[in-house]
Amino acid sequence: MSELLLRNELVVEQEAATADSSAWLKNGNKRSRNDNGKCRSFDSSVAALGTSLRMTLLGLDEGVGSGSHVGASSGADAGSNADVEVDDEEDGTPFDKLREECGVMAVYNHSDAARLTYWGLYALQHRGQESAGIASADGQQVNDIKGMGLVSEIFTDEVLAKLPGHIAIGHTRYSTTGDSALLNAQPISVESTKGLIAIAHNGNLVNLGNSKERLERDGAVFQTTSDSEVIIQLIAHSKQSTLVDCIAESLGQVEGAFSIVMMTRNRIFAARDPHGFRPLSMGRIAGVDGAPDTFVFASETCAFDLLHAKYERDVKPGELVMVSEDGVTSRYFNTRTEQASCVFEHVYFARPDSKIFGRWVQQSREEMGRQLARESGVAADLVVPVPDSGVTAALGYAAESGIPFNFGLIRNHYVGRTFIQPEQRVRDFGVRMKLNPVRSLLEGKRVILIDDSIIRGTTSRKIVRMVRAAGAKEVHLRISCPPTISPCFYGVDTPSKKDLIAANKSVAEICAFVEADSLAYLSLVGLTHACTKGEPVDGLAPGSFCTACYTGDYPTQWVDVSEILPVVATV
């Protein structure tokens, strides 16, 4: 008890020290790197705190699986878990996955800029399905249209006709911060002394409380509860003399993840936070018959392909790019911060046909599978991906191990967000609506199932059961990244630590929980090397990534303590 009191005193003291009452604290776990660029562990005062005022007593073990490979989970183990079933994904959400927040798109100098933006957003739909919006400008007027739903549901020909102009930005969203409502759909526009500015933002800010309070004291009236509006209000309230100086100053004041595109009536701006958490690329469509080129920006390069735009380069971490009638100019608002790009973009979020952080996702993902086979090979007859995101890693695993690959699970791509449930509760109904086993392939086989993550574990267990029920003799689960032990604050929807199975159970316990014959995760070193293998010496390096959800070692100074504390007790 004395330990609890001590810990809580510490929490209260630290909370009082922050301007924000929402438990955002300075990160005592701030990582640094040694000379060879590798992260080293930190004694974390924050992570060592045992409780928070808001936590409930759940009685779960804190042990984080240090090993990454266990085998021979028995049927008896499996049976012992039957009473802890949590059917938490029967609501129609697509599997037990982390969710990316947003995709952004911008077009400068095209007679139908809104339509090109629409196509780009269409390709970025996997980055957010909750709402979408496009703002366009013709040099005089700015129009914007936002709606709830998929890009194709919101933007018809008639709607796009209401968005004239040669400049446009667009956004597709799955919310993390702010209410899940049209109010927070983007682009967000603010009229200020600097003229109208519209913003579309991918990522999450982490020092929001301080900036917002200061702005409100200065008279800012926020239209939304989205953190993205803080950036635009900072710009509107900046005392710098030129707009580009205002933007650079404002971006220098916020911490967290932001890949943003902004527009005024006649200019486009694109910027990435100094860590470069989220991707943002620049492309170009060559002008016809001597006409000036069109410039495009997108979260992922897959958005360029539909537009026949050529990938030019990434917007660099800490860089602000401006496109106007004078051409493309660039400046840096921060060059002092180490790159910490989200490694999970390569594991799961980004499409394999995209090049992000200057590297093809397909290349990284296949190498993850190869490395996984090298690290945790097992005798088996068939490699089966959990579709769709496990496919590329499974191809790599099969190629490296020499074990045949096949689609032993078929995904129904037409399952919507909700569907009519059977009147009687049917076990694992939700997952069976989305995946179906191919009995003729699985029967009598020793199967290696490849997936990209285990978040709560409940979906993995259903899939393992399904494969076994289809006749598989053995089911060995292989995960193409390390155990997810800590939540993300940088634009990814993650459960709290208490809900992450790997934060509360060892790998052996997870193996028993999911009822697999063996379970192995890719090592952290294996992952970061898979994402950089073959890169030139001065290119992307293993130390260029944020890996906080696998290590709890956060690159920013601010973290939400209530989300990362171990589960201990309520006081």
Ligand code: SF4
């Ligand atoms: Fe990506 Fe994980 Fe870092 Fe979030 S915490 S930015 S998901 S690597």
